[in-house]
Amino acid sequence: xxxxxxxxxxxxxxxxxxxxxxxxxxxxxxxxxxxxxxxxxxxxxxxxxxxxxxxxxxxxxxxxxxxxxxxxxxxxxxxxxxxxxxxxxxxxxxxxxxxxxxxxxxxxxxxxxxxxxxxxxxxxxxxxxxxxxxxxxxxxxxxxxxxxxxxxxxxxxxxxxxxxxxxxxxxxxxxxxxxxxxxxxxxxxxxxxxxxxxxxxxxxxxxxxxxxxxxxxxxxxxxxxxx
Amino acid sequence: xxxxxxxxxxxxxxxxxxxxxxxxxxxxxxxxxxxxxxxxxxxxxxxxxxxxxxxxxxxxxxxxxxxxxxxxxxxxxxxxxxxxxxxxxxxxxxxxxxxxxxxxxxxxxxxxxxxxxxxxxxxxxxxxxxxxxxxxxxxxxxxxxxxxxxxxxxxxxxxxxxxxxxxxxxxxxxxxxxxxxxxxxxxxxxxxxxxxxxxxxxxxxxxxxxxxxxxxx
Amino acid sequence: xxxxxxxxxxxxxxxxxxxxxxxxxxxxxxxxxxxxxxxxxxxxxxxxxxxxxxxxxxxxxxxxxxxxxxxxxxxxxxxxxxxxxxxxxxxxxxxxxxxxxxxxxxxxxxxxxxxxxxxxxxxxxxxxxxxxxxxxxxxxxxxxxxxxxxxxxxxxxxxxxxxxxxxxxxxxxxxxxxxxxxxxxxxxxxxxxxxxxxxxxxxxxxxxxxxxxxxxxxxxxxxxxxxxxxxxxxxxxxxxxx
Numbered sequence: 001x002x003x004x005x006x007x008x009x010x011x012x013x014x015x016x017x018x019x020x021x022x023x024x025x026x027x028x029x030x031x032x033x034x035x036x037x038x039x040x041x042x043x044x045x046x047x048x049x050x051x052x053x054x055x056x057x058x059x060x061x062x063x064x065x066x067x068x069x070x071x072x073x074x075x076x077x078x079x080x081x082x083x084x085x086x087x088x089x090x091x092x093x094x095x096x097x098x099x100x101x102x103x104x105x106x107x108x109x110x111x112x113x114x115x116x117x118x119x120x121x122x123x124x125x126x127x128x129x130x131x132x133x134x135x136x137x138x139x140x141x142x143x144x145x146x147x148x149x150x151x152x153x154x155x156x157x158x159x160x161x162x163x164x165x166x167x168x169x170x171x172x173x174x175x176x177x178x179x180x181x182x183x184x185x186x187x188x189x190x191x192x193x194x195x196x197x198x199x200x201x202x203x204x205x206x207x208x209x210x211x212x213x214x215x216x217x218x219x220x221x222x223x224x225x226x227x
Numbered sequence: 228x229x230x231x232x233x234x235x236x237x238x239x240x241x242x243x244x245x246x247x248x249x250x251x252x253x254x255x256x257x258x259x260x261x262x263x264x265x266x267x268x269x270x271x272x273x274x275x276x277x278x279x280x281x282x283x284x285x286x287x288x289x290x291x292x293x294x295x296x297x298x299x300x301x302x303x304x305x306x307x308x309x310x311x312x313x314x315x316x317x318x319x320x321x322x323x324x325x326x327x328x329x330x331x332x333x334x335x336x337x338x339x340x341x342x343x344x345x346x347x348x349x350x351x352x353x354x355x356x357x358x359x360x361x362x363x364x365x366x367x368x369x370x371x372x373x374x375x376x377x378x379x380x381x382x383x384x385x386x387x388x389x390x391x392x393x394x395x396x397x398x399x400x401x402x403x404x405x406x407x408x409x410x411x412x413x414x415x416x417x418x419x420x421x422x423x424x425x426x427x428x429x430x431x432x433x434x435x436x437x438x439x440x441x442x443x444x
Numbered sequence: 445x446x447x448x449x450x451x452x453x454x455x456x457x458x459x460x461x462x463x464x465x466x467x468x469x470x471x472x473x474x475x476x477x478x479x480x481x482x483x484x485x486x487x488x489x490x491x492x493x494x495x496x497x498x499x500x501x502x503x504x505x506x507x508x509x510x511x512x513x514x515x516x517x518x519x520x521x522x523x524x525x526x527x528x529x530x531x532x533x534x535x536x537x538x539x540x541x542x543x544x545x546x547x548x549x550x551x552x553x554x555x556x557x558x559x560x561x562x563x564x565x566x567x568x569x570x571x572x573x574x575x576x577x578x579x580x581x582x583x584x585x586x587x588x589x590x591x592x593x594x595x596x597x598x599x600x601x602x603x604x605x606x607x608x609x610x611x612x613x614x615x616x617x618x619x620x621x622x623x624x625x626x627x628x629x630x631x632x633x634x635x636x637x638x639x640x641x642x643x644x645x646x647x648x649x650x651x652x653x654x655x656x657x658x659x660x661x662x663x664x665x666x667x668x669x670x671x672x673x674x675x676x677x678x679x680x681x682x683x684x685x686x
Contacts, residue, residue, distance in 0.1 A: 003304045066379065066425035067418040068386035070397050075418065078410030163290035164387070174292055181296075188300040195289045195297055202288040346534035349495060350548035350600065351523035360551060364538045 009184045010193060013176075020176030021197060027090065027172055028159040028205070031097035035158070036151070038098065039105020040144075044135065046106065047113050057106065064103035070164055072096050077168040093165035093172075101158050108150045112143030145217050152209040156202050163198070173197065231412045235403045242399035243420045245313070249385045249395055252317035254378060257324020264329025266358075269336055279329070286326025291387055295319035299391040316388035324381055331377060335370040336362060372435035379425045379432070386421075396420055448473050448508055448604055448635050449494060455502035456489060463489045464500070465659035469652075471604075474633045478646035478667065481656035481681070487639045490656070491606050494637065495528050508603050524552065527597030528606040531613055533589040535581040541568060541592045542577035545599045552600070567595040571625045587618030591625055598629075605629065607638035643682060646670060655681065 010017075046057045064072070073096040080087045116139050124138040144151075166175035173194060181190035267279035286294065298319040302310060339362050347357040389398035400417035404410050447470035456464035463486045471477050479487040492498045494505060496512050496519050505512035508525040535544050545564040549555050555563070568574050571591035581589050590610055597605060607626065611619040623645050630636055630649050640646055646653050650667035655678045663678045673679045 062426065062429070063418070063422060066383075066429055067421045068383040068397060070386040071400065071414055071418050071421065074397070074401065074404070075410065075414040078404060078408075078414070082408065082410050160288070160290040163292045166292070167390075174290065177293070177296075188297070188304055191293055191296040191300060195285075195293045198290055198293060199285060199288040342530065342532060342534045343536065345497065346530065346536070348519075349497070349523055349526075349528045350596070351520045351552045352548065353520065353551075356551045360547060361536050365536075368538070 003188075005189060006186060007189050007193065009186045010180065010189060013180050013184075016176050016180060017173070017194070017197065020171065020173035021201070023090070023170070024159070024162055024172040024174075024201070027093055027097065027162045027165060027170070028155070030094050031101055031158060031162070032155045034094075034098045035101030035105050035155075038102035040109055040140065042102060042106035043109035043113055044140075046110055061103045061106050064100055065107065069096070069100050069161055070167060072100055073164060073168055089165075089168050089170040092168060093162070093170040097158065097162060097165070100161075101154070104154050105151065108147050108154060109143060111150075112147035113139055115146055116143055148213055148217070152206065152213075155209065156205050159201060159205055160198060229407055231403065231407050231409050231416075235407070235413075236416070238403065239396065239399055239416060239420060242394060242396045243424070245393070246382065246385050246395040246420075247424070249313065249316060249320065249388055249393070250378070250382045252313070253320035253324045253381050253385065256317065256321030257328050257381070260321065260325035261328030261332060264325055265332035265336060268329065268333040271354075283326050283330050286322060287330070291319070291323050291384055292390060294323055295387060295391055298322060312388070312391055312393035315391050316385075316393040319391065320381065320385060320388065323384065324377075327377060327380070328374070331373045332366070332370055335366040335373070338369055339365045369439065372432050372439060375428055375435060376432040379428045382424055382428070383421065447471055447506075448475075449637065450506045451490070451494070451503070452505075453503040454490070454493060454500050454505060456486075456493060456498065456500050462659050464493070466503070467656075467659070467661055468503075469654060469661060469664065471635060471637060471652075473635055475652065476630045476636045476638070476650045476667075477652045477654060478650035479637065479639045479654045479656055480641070480643070480646060481662075485656040486659040487654075487656045488608055491528075491608050491637060491639050494604075495526050495606055496522055520552070524600055525603045526606060527600060527602035527604070528608065529590070529593050529597055529610045531609040533581070533586070533593045533613075535589055535593055535596070537581050540578050540580055541573060541584065541595075544581070544592055545596045548596070549599050563599055564595075567599045568592070570598060570628075571595045572621070585618060586614045587621045590614065590618075590622050594622075594625055594629075604635045604637065607636065607640070609639050609641065611640070611642060643670065 042057050042061070045053050046061075049057070073093065076096040076099070077089070077092040080092055120138050120142075121134060124134045129137070162172060163174035165172055166178060169175060177190050177194040181187040184190065264279050264282060267275045268283070270276050270279075289297075295316065299315050302308070302315060302318065343361055343365065344357055347361040352360065385395055386397035388395055389401070394402070396417055400413050404413045407413065449471040451470075452468050454464050454467045455462070465486075467486070467490055469477070479490065481487050489498060493500050493512065494507055496517060500513055503513065507522060510517060510522040510525065512522070535541075536547070539547065542561070542564045545567050546560045549560045549563055550557065565574060565577060568577055571594050573588060573591055573595065576584060576588060576592075581592070584592065594610075610626075611622050614622065619642070623642060626636070626638070627645075627649055638650075647667050647670040653665055653667050653670050654661055655663040655665075655673075655675075657677055663673060663675045665673065670682060673682055
């Protein structure tokens with residue numbers, strides 16, 4: 001192999017990479033928060049809503065989980081354009097990511113909610129808690145705690161999957177890489193560097209979630225290894 | 228401007244065939260390497276375990292899109308610059324699938340109780356015999372449901388193969404949309420194709436899992 | 445005649461805990477040795493050391509000519525001479541009773557299918573389960589599973605059999621059928637070492653009873669003498685059991 005590696009060609013672009021990282025983190029963070037809230041609501045609707053709502057949420061989850069994120073992104077991005085709305089690529093990207101991750105969160109949360117014993121709810125009813133109080137204290141909090149590791153994995157995957165937004169010209173890390181590699185003709189080096197950056201990001205995100213878990217779930221200071 | 232018609236639909240049908248072909252390559256290749264990774268992860272040898280762990284971490288910690296680019300350009304540098312897009316994309320997806328399947332299967336292997344290894348060892352079976360005659364048959368029963376479930380991920384993720392120039396279902400949809408500009412029609416039809424492929428697999432996986440749980444009780 | 449199993453000054457620790465603290469004893473051909481003692485006294489560990497499932501830190505163990513403490517030990521050769529039966533049976537759930545018994549003879553000794561099947565059925569008959577050959581472990585009672593496990597070991601024609609609390613997980617009425625099989629084996633001249641809580645069985649069948657305490661052999665006596673211990677500790681221990 002005679003190929004001469006040259007990573008120095010990428011050095012002048014460090015600011016671009018940093019901007020890309022920043023946007024990737026922003027996209028991921030916003031989608032994670034919205035996705036979590038939406039997913040939790042969907043899970044509640046699916047567990048306890050009226051039959052028609054259960055069916056709609058169920059169908060939504062199935063459709064999202066059985067079609068690619070890329071197609072969902074295309075649908076949102078090109079769809080919005082055809083509706084005559086002018087929306088920033090980043091907004092379209094977040095929208096698509098949220099639509100996607102809500103479905104996965106819903107499925108994970110549902111498993112958590114189902115793992116809460118009926119007796120727990122009965123006990124809470126006997127104590128005179130309201131429905132909302134029961135949901136928050138007895139169902140959701142233990143459920144979230146139980147599925148937290150699965151949620152973390154899902155949100156790390158979401159951060160990695162946000163790279164797909166490069167396909168609709170949201171200027172996140174992968175899009176930056178695509179531009180720089182065509183400017184420098186150092187394709188292999190560019191993607192190696194960006195791959196390592198993503199790898200580091202996935203460790204950082206995991207670590208941040210782990211710390212967050214320690215803060216929030218005071219009962220389980222030992223979540224550590226499972227995350 | 229042309230509107231979405233039967234010709235386009237046929238184009239999508241053919242592209243769906245390529246999606247399936249690519250999925251098959253990724254599953255077979257990924258399964259083969261993934262099996263090796265799973266074995267390495269439970270090996271006696273520390274360095275082998277460490278190497279396999281690092282491999283899994285890298286594959287699972289890098290976006291598939293980046294993996295595809297890296298392997299595509301890496302192959303080009305290594306002198307394989309005339310590879311058909313199917314092979315280049317297949318190689319990328321193989322690496323991706325091997326990282327995840329290896330980890331899924333490691334979990335299945337490790338869910339067989341250690342006492343089974345020990346009992347087989349006490350019957351003087353070699354390590355390979357213990358694995359193939361005692362552990363694997365039990366692990367495979369546990370592995371079918373998550374493996375079929377991961378098949379859905381593979382099919383969906385073949386949509387990213389377009390970035391290395393392979394025309395599968397999603398890319399075909401994008402091409403049609405570029406000429407007709409009917410994104411709703413085009414991408415809903417494309418999504419429907421994926422759904423038709425993936426939903427039965429998802430349902431099958433769930434069924435397998437239910438049956439396994441019932442069998443265990 | 446030389447001993448089949450010989451332990452000399454064996455030491456073994458798990459971390460800071462000394463589980464075997466200078467254990468020595470010998471087992472002659474056709475002899476039955478029962479090890480008794482509280483849980484944590486080191487008896488199961490001693491048994492596992494004999495089969496090289498645990499490594500020892502000091503001392504020597506020799507089993508049928510295999511030197512367990514040697515780095516060059518051929519574990520597979522050892523295991524062909526030594527059979528072991530566990531408290532939790534550890535049958536292979538994906539194989540029928542007969543297949544469980546046939547596995548090692550076909551894999552390890554490479555004997556033909558027909559011959560192995562005949563051997564397997566013979567071994568199942570010895571434990572009184574000839575008619576259960578086609579059953580899977582989950583279709584059998586605990587006692588039946590344990591007897592299949594014994595048959596599985598017997599199929600390798602071991603020179604020594606180790607039994608690690610094989611009846612501890614069983615109901616009293618199922619315990620009886622397993623003990624009966626073991627008694628038959630002893631009568632047929634099998635060399636056996638067993639860790640057990642069944643005092644009556646130890647007294648009736650064992651040539652020697654070893655009472656383990658704090659990783660040491662506290663007292664060793666003929667099984668028939670178990671009613672008359674020399675040490676106060678064994679007297680207390682037996683008093684609670686007999």
